[in-house]
Amino acid sequence: MVALVFGYNEKPSPLHALDARVKLAALVAISLASLKAGLFTLALAVVAALGLLAFARCSPVRCLAALKWYLVLLLCVVLARLLTTPGEPLFDVVWLPASRQGLLAGLELAGRLLVIALFGLLITFTTRPSHIRASVEWFLRPIPFVPHQQAATMIGLLVRFIPVILNQSVELGDALRARAIDHRRNPLRRMTYVTMPLLRRTFVTADRLASAMEARCYGAQRTVHRFHLTARDWSAMGLVACFCLLLAGCP
Amino acid sequence: MNIIEISSLTHFYSDGRAGLQGIDLTITRGSFVVLAGANGAGKSTLLKHLNGLLLPAAGTVRIAGVGVGEDPIHARRTVGMVFQDADSQIVGETVYDDAAFGPENLNWPAARIEESVAAALALVGLGAMRDRSPHLLSGGEKRRLAIAGVLAMQPEVIVLDEPFANLDYDGVRQVLGHIVDLHRGGTTIVVCVHDLEKVLAHAERLIILQAGRIVVDGVPAQVVLAAEAHGVRMPAAVRLGRAVESWLR
Numbered sequence: 022m023v024a025l026v027f028g029y030n031e032k033p034s035p036l037h038a039l040d041a042r043v044k045l046a047a048l049v050a051i052s053l054a055s056l057k058a059g060l061f062t063l064a065l066a067v068v069a070a071l072g073l074l075a076f077a078r079c080s081p082v083r084c085l086a087a088l089k090w091y092l093v094l095l096l097c098v099v100l101a102r103l104l105t106t107p108g109e110p111l112f113d114v115v116w117l118p119a120s121r122q123g124l125l126a127g128l129e130l131a132g133r134l135l136v137i138a139l140f141g142l143l144i145t146f147t148t149r150p151s152h153i154r155a156s157v158e159w160f161l162r163p164i165p166f167v168p169h170q171q172a173a174t175m176i177g178l179l180v181r182f183i184p185v186i187l188n189q190s191v192e193l194g195d196a197l198r199a200r201a202i203d204h205r206r207n208p209l210r211r212m213t214y215v216t217m218p219l220l221r222r223t224f225v226t227a228d229r230l231a232s233a234m235e236a237r238c239y240g241a242q243r244t245v246h247r248f249h250l251t252a253r254d255w256s257a258m259g260l261v262a263c264f265c266l267l268l269a270g271c272p
Numbered sequence: 273m274n275i276i277e278i279s280s281l282t283h284f285y286s287d288g289r290a291g292l293q294g295i296d297l298t299i300t301r302g303s304f305v306v307l308a309g310a311n312g313a314g315k316s317t318l319l320k321h322l323n324g325l326l327l328p329a330a331g332t333v334r335i336a337g338v339g340v341g342e343d344p345i346h347a348r349r350t351v352g353m354v355f356q357d358a359d360s361q362i363v364g365e366t367v368y369d370d371a372a373f374g375p376e377n378l379n380w381p382a383a384r385i386e387e388s389v390a391a392a393l394a395l396v397g398l399g400a401m402r403d404r405s406p407h408l409l410s411g412g413e414k415r416r417l418a419i420a421g422v423l424a425m426q427p428e429v430i431v432l433d434e435p436f437a438n439l440d441y442d443g444v445r446q447v448l449g450h451i452v453d454l455h456r457g458g459t460t461i462v463v464c465v466h467d468l469e470k471v472l473a474h475a476e477r478l479i480i481l482q483a484g485r486i487v488v489d490g491v492p493a494q495v496v497l498a499a500e501a502h503g504v505r506m507p508a509a510v511r512l513g514r515a516v517e518s519w520l521r
């Protein structure tokens with residue numbers, strides 16, 4: 022279920038047709054603009070991201086469900102800021118040091134992280150991984166001493182193997198539960214029993230992958246993806262620039 | 273005409289054990305060879321020598337007349353290798369991306385890649401799934417994708433390491449059907465198995481390895497009776513005195 026959202030889905034939407042470089046540049050620009058954004062504009066950005074996901078034929082509810090543990094993490098961020106930032110007390114309770122400034126700071130930080138995650142999800146949902154890889158390669162190419170092809174391949178493999186590693190960890194967890202790991206009280210011990218075999222399997226998989234890539238002639242001279250910017254891409258860039266100005270300019 | 277020529281091939285593992293000892297073998301173009309043996313007999317090691325993933329400690333391996341050590345890329349373009357574990361062989365995030373990985377490595381023009389990948393996916397029946405995520409495919413479909421990834425590079429020989437491992441009956445039939453079709457189309461096939469039951473009916477030659485040496489080599493009907501003496505189970509039909517039946521019937 023999670024893998025279905027965190028991955029490319031072929032749909033006939035204009036967002037799918039956009040140049041991958043435009044989408045990656047937009048993600049970077051929106052992430053930077055969100056650093057200057059206030060609560061209202063962050064809320065606007067979240068609504069815009071959910072709207073664009075729906076426009077790309079990806080259910081916003083399904084996205085939020087897939088991000089449930091991320092949302093829990095954001096809640097922890099808000100709580101941590103709420104309870105540790107000094108300022109005007111929110112409640113008249115001595116043992117609860119929550120401040121108004123802490124709440125605002127926590128909501129802003131969580132809002133920024135949510136905006137970045139939702140726009141990131143939008144990109145992985147609407148862009149072929151091979152195009153993401155090619156655009157990373159395109160952006161890295163002018164930087165000297167950076168092996169852009171290897172870096173782009175690593176990003177591509179990372180995207181490909183996250184679901185595989187997640188599946189392996191679920192399988193390992195099931196196998197350990199079948200042998201009564203739940204009876205172990207020490208959580209560190211339990212974690213060790215999952216982590217060590219998972220790392221071993223991951224390294225073995227990486228080794229096999231390297232052989233398989235070598236067998237298929239992986240090397241420095243690969244076919245380079247050709248990008249073509251269209252009027253739609255330029256229009257999208259204009260819209261993103263306006264949106265970033267709004268995000269950074271408004272409170 | 274021989275497409276694979278192996279002479280006095282010897283291989284040692286990193287711990288010093290001998291993996292292959294004095295292998296002499298030739299495989300003719302367009303043939304269907306089954307390479308069998310118990311676990312640890314050296315089958316997978318031999319296959320890796322055909323693709324240049326391993327190089328001989330002694331002896332020579334020549335693919336279409338060119339030494340593997342002299343030009344490993346030529347060996348990899350000529351001999352496509354399908355690994356046992358399809359999951360760790362698939363590198364693309366979509367079916368199309370994975371099948372295109374090999375041709376992109378060969379630096380082919382985009383139009384040729386598109387044409388070759390489309391043909392390879394159609395051949396293994398995955399043409400309608402080009403945008404699906406590979407890890408959502410069934411075991412049989414993953415194995416077929418691994419075959420398509422190799423086919424897209426248009427090799428002359430395809431070697432398959434345990435292609436039926438972990439597949440259900442339907443998955444075995446699908447993969448076997450594609451292997452047989454490829455052979456009919458003129459591709460040289462080398463299938464490495466430890467269970468002869470599923471594939472022997474289609475093979476023209478059976479080679480059995482034991483402890484890194486070739487101990488049986490011949491036409492299946494003539495040599496299959498010797499299989500059990502070397503750690504490979506005979507097909508049930510042979511035990512009953514009958515000819516081996518195809519799983520495709």
